Amino acid sequence: MLNLTFEPFPLLETKEFLLRRIDLSDSEVILKLRSNPETMKYIPRPLLKNKEEALEHIQIIDTVLEKKEGINWAICKKDKHEMIGIIGFYRIQDENNRAEIGYMLLPEHHGKGILTHLVKEIVHFGFRKMQLHSITAIIDPENLASARVLEKNNFVKEGHLRDNLFFDGHYIDSVLYSLLINDSN
DSSP states (O other): OOOOOOSSOOOEEOSSEEEEEOOGGGHHHHHHHHHOTTTTTTSOSOOOOSHHHHHHHHHHHHHHHHTTSOEEEEEEETTEEEEEEEEEEEEEEGGGTEEEEEEEEOGGGTTSSHHHHHHHHHHHHHHHTSOOSEEEEEEOTTOHHHHHHHHHTTOEEEEEEEEEEEETTEEEEEEEEEEEGGGOO
16 A cells, blocks of 8 residues: 655656646646647547636646645746646556556647656656556557657556547547556666
């Protein structure tokens, strides 16, 4: 069993980035991320429509954190504390010492290696601090950029699940990746 504690909220830093807690002041960036068809292209969730929905989304993030079912960080460049994306663990399975990783960036930051670098950081946090045994990622099979991020971080493609999700009137395939603690060394 995991012994999770997110109090105080864990700040993570790299040379260029700060991963901090998402707060209500991030609502405009949350709206930009989650209302943009490009950033949501491979995420089967409805687009946000307004700031109120962005604030509700932040409340969900806080509730999930309080219940220790997930943890999300705002991705910020150190020289500017403005949020440029989200990264975190979802669907924490305490009984299995497992969590699912997820991430997204504003489009102007795509293709710069940011997520490859930051996935490595939070994988380290997940294995060393949270004591996870395995980390999974579930992605759209057409999301080749996300597949590259995972593969560069030693995630292994475990399976292609056909018609795994029903969203927006049709079935969607999913690809499952995983990383075990022993694979990360």
